[in-house]
Amino acid sequence: MPIHEKHLIRPENIKSHDKLVMDGIDISGHWSTFIETRVVKDYNESLQDEIAALPGGEYVHRCWQCGSCTNACTVNAINPDFNPRYWIYLIRMGMESELLRDKDIIWQCVSCNKCTYVCPREVAPEGVMKATAHWLELKGHTPQSPSTIFDDVFSTQVIETGKIEDSLVVRNFFQRTGQSLTQDWLIEMVKRMVAHLPVKMLMALGIATVLRPRTKNWGGARDAIKEYVAEQDAHHRKALGLESLVEMAKLEAAAPFKQAAE
Amino acid sequence: MNAPVLIVGGGPAGLAAAHALSSVGRPNILVEKMDRLGGAPILSGYAKLVPSGEWAKDAIGGMVSRVMDNKTTDVRLNTTVKSFDGQPGNFSAVLNDGTTIAASAAILTTGFTHFDSINKPEWGFGLFPDVVTTTQVEQMFSSGKGVHCPSDGRTPKRVAILLCVGSRDRQIGREWCSKICCTVSANIAMEIREELPDCHVYIYYMDIRTFGLLEQKYYWRSQEEFKVKYIKARIAEVTSNGSQLIVKGEDTLVKRPITIPFDMVVHAVGMDPNVDNLTIASIFGVKLEPNGFIDRKNTYGIMGATNREGVFVAGSATGPETIDDSIAQGQAAAMSALGMMNIGMAAE
Ligand SMILES: Cc1cc2nc3c(=O)[nH]c(=O)nc-3n(C[C@H](O)[C@H](O)[C@H](O)COP(=O)(O)OP(=O)(O)OC[C@H]3O[C@@H](n4cnc5c(N)ncnc54)[C@H](O)[C@@H]3O)c2cc1C
Numbered sequence: 001m002p003i004h005e006k007h008l009i010r011p012e013n014i015k016s017h018d019k020l021v022m023d024g025i026d027i028s029g030h031w032s033t034f035i036e037t038r039v040v041k042d043y044n045e046s047l048q049d050e051i052a053a054l055p056g057g058e059y060v061h062r063c064w065q066c067g068s069c070t071n072a073c074t075v076n077a078i079n080p081d082f083n084p085r086y087w088i089y090l091i092r093m094g095m096e097s098e099l100l101r102d103k104d105i106i107w108q109c110v111s112c113n114k115c116t117y118v119c120p121r122e123v124a125p126e127g128v129m130k131a132t133a134h135w136l137e138l139k140g141h142t143p144q145s146p147s148t149i150f151d152d153v154f155s156t157q158v159i160e161t162g163k164i165e166d167s168l169v170v171r172n173f174f175q176r177t178g179q180s181l182t183q184d185w186l187i188e189m190v191k192r193m194v195a196h197l198p199v200k201m202l203m204a205l206g207i208a209t210v211l212r213p214r215t216k217n218w219g220g221a222r223d224a225i226k227e228y229v230a231e232q233d234a235h236h237r238k239a240l241g242l243e244s245l246v247e248m249a250k251l252e253a254a255a256p257f258k259q260a261a262e
Numbered sequence: 263m264n265a266p267v268l269i270v271g272g273g274p275a276g277l278a279a280a281h282a283l284s285s286v287g288r289p290n291i292l293v294e295k296m297d298r299l300g301g302a303p304i305l306s307g308y309a310k311l312v313p314s315g316e317w318a319k320d321a322i323g324g325m326v327s328r329v330m331d332n333k334t335t336d337v338r339l340n341t342t343v344k345s346f347d348g349q350p351g352n353f354s355a356v357l358n359d360g361t362t363i364a365a366s367a368a369i370l371t372t373g374f375t376h377f378d379s380i381n382k383p384e385w386g387f388g389l390f391p392d393v394v395t396t397t398q399v400e401q402m403f404s405s406g407k408g409v410h411c412p413s414d415g416r417t418p419k420r421v422a423i424l425l426c427v428g429s430r431d432r433q434i435g436r437e438w439c440s441k442i443c444c445t446v447s448a449n450i451a452m453e454i455r456e457e458l459p460d461c462h463v464y465i466y467y468m469d470i471r472t473f474g475l476l477e478q479k480y481y482w483r484s485q486e487e488f489k490v491k492y493i494k495a496r497i498a499e500v501t502s503n504g505s506q507l508i509v510k511g512e513d514t515l516v517k518r519p520i521t522i523p524f525d526m527v528v529h530a531v532g533m534d535p536n537v538d539n540l541t542i543a544s545i546f547g548v549k550l551e552p553n554g555f556i557d558r559k560n561t562y563g564i565m566g567a568t569n570r571e572g573v574f575v576a577g578s579a580t581g582p583e584t585i586d587d588s589i590a591q592g593q594a595a596a597m598s599a600l601g602m603m604n605i606g607m608a609a610e
């Protein structure tokens with residue numbers, strides 16, 4: 001039996017005919033409106049396995065839908081559509097099309113881990129959010145989100161140089177996300193840093209910006225980390241049934257690892 | 263006061279009462295209407311029991327041989343009680359073979375009757391061979407045949423277990439919770455996943471009542487280790503598309519109607535009052551409680567007392583019970599009977 005609750009009716013499911021005459025009776029427009037039911041016709045059993053194969057998603061199958069995570073969630077307080085409990089359910093039951101409806105907000109998790117602390121079943125919902133965002137990206141449903149671009153920029157630099165240089169991270173991040181370096185708030189922040197930070201520290205910052213320090217003899221570590229990262233990536237892609245090498249080449253072309261480290 | 267104690271019903275509760283009395287040297291007569299002792303776990307061929315994990319034929323079979331081997335218990339199979347008269351310490355019972363026996367007290371351990379799923383026609387039992395009951399799945403395991411669809415013998419790829427079939431349902435006049443079926447279903451789900459790792463098991467529930475320590479061992483473990491899926495929905499109907507069963511209902515957590523294909527649907531059948539209870543009540547002069555189980559006189563006084571002095575009750579005759587609780591009650595009722603006789607003898 002279909003359920004007609006107004007908030008559950010979706011615009012794309014409303015069918016009406018501008019012109020419809022049946023048995024000589026004109027039932028155009030509103031008179032011929034009907035709502036397609038949102039029936040779950042099958043469970044996609046691989047969805048849960050795919051999410052569980054990505055880091056953070058391992059415990060998704062434990063969830064018993066208590067809603068503690070959503071209640072505790074920082075982002076949910078601002079955006080009620082951000083509902084970890086609900087997405088975890090969709091993942092568990094394999095309601096992929098339903099999950100994809102929210103693909104543009106899932107990445108907004110701020111990793112505050114409040115959910116992780118309240119969850120009575122140790123599902124680690126924060127991890128599931130991460131894995132889901134990762135899944136959406138790998139499957140090509142979403143472009144890289146700003147937060148994963150940031151992670152990328154950050155980790156690429158660490159991997160390449162064995163050090164982290166903040167201003168370079170910020171510059172690369174702004175460049176990759178197409179943001180201007182002369183935004184008002186940024187200029188203001190730099191001004192105040194100059195005004196309030198100890199001179200010694202400012203000098204160190206300046207030197208680091210110019211000289212870009214590297215950890216000595218880092219090469220071996222860098223190669224090992226890179227190899228590991230590539231291995232993991234191939235492993236994840238395989239779990240999602242994606243062509244590993246071809247896709248990897250594509251990804252590298254879209255988001256080259258080297259770019260930030262020159 | 264020296265006449266034997268009459269025990270009616272040779273299931274876990276009756277076996278426990280018989281053993282308790284024999285172990286203190288008190289003669290007793292165990293009357294069982296079927297041709298074997300053991301009650302539901304043996305007669306219905308249960309497989310591995312909760313919470314012990316022991317096979318029913320070993321665990322309950324052990325209780326049976328313990329009673330059979332002890333001459334203090336006089337076992338009468340294929341026997342029922344036709345009439346029961348007299349006073350505490352001095353009853354006389356007429357059995358169906360015409361013999362009359364003297365009894366000092368009686369303990370009713372006549373148990374329960376499995377709910378007959380035919381009474382919920384919308385869930386397809388009796389219409390589609392691949393709709394089965396938990397009892398049938400237990401038998402698939404205990405017979406060693408393994409889980410299979412009765413229609414063509416294939417191993418199922420997807421199984422739905424429907425909880426509360428014949429319980430918690432005013433439509434069919436059964437308002438009680440049968441207490442054990444959630445746990446038994448979680449256990450069966452794990453056993454299916456263990457035997458057929460490629461088979462997905464879904465449990466449709468209204469509440470999960472794996473009470474006490476069973477929560478972790480059955481509900482949590484079935485999800486965490488065996489990836490059994492629980493869906494909050496009471497199924498509306500089970501139909502067939504010719505090759506598979508179609509389960510319809512509402513997934514209440516996402517407010518969506520569901521129409522999902524399954525290979526096999528399992529009814530978690532509940533525990534009804536024994537169909538003989540009206541007869542038993544009139545023969546023994548005991549009251550039934552509103553649902554039709556044998557009424558206990560009080561909760562905290564004399565364990566197992568009924569409204570009729572000298573007649574005690576134990577186990578699932580009083581309402582849905584687990585095996586371990588039935589055993590405890592059987593022993594408690596034996597103790598109550600002994601206590602009553604002790605007081606009687608002191609008065610003589
Ligand atoms: C599918 C299913 C699985 C279950 N699995 C478990 C489990 O794993 N663990 C657990 O703890 N519990 C389990 N239970 C519950 C368990 O079956 C009961 O707790 C147990 O059988 C109760 O024992 P009892 O002696 O009270 O009654 P019963 O086992 O019903 O025994 C009653 C005996 O009395 C006899 N009798 C009945 N009427 C008369 C009469 N008029 N005259 C003479 N004899 C009579 C019957 O033939 C029977 O032998 C399960 C129940 C179901 C439905």
Ligand code: SF4
Pocket residue numbers: 069072073074075076084108109110111112113114115116125126129
């Ligand atoms: S970690 Fe993410 S999902 Fe969890 S509470 Fe914070 S914002 Fe919400």
Ligand code: SF4
Pocket residue numbers: 062063064065066067068069070084085088118119120121122123124125
């Ligand atoms: S808090 Fe944990 S168990 Fe509860 S809904 Fe969230 S993930 Fe599931």
Ligand code: SF4
Pocket residue numbers: 425426427429430438439440441442443444445469470471530532
């Ligand atoms: S134990 Fe579970 S399945 Fe059985 S009646 Fe109670 S709630 Fe329903």
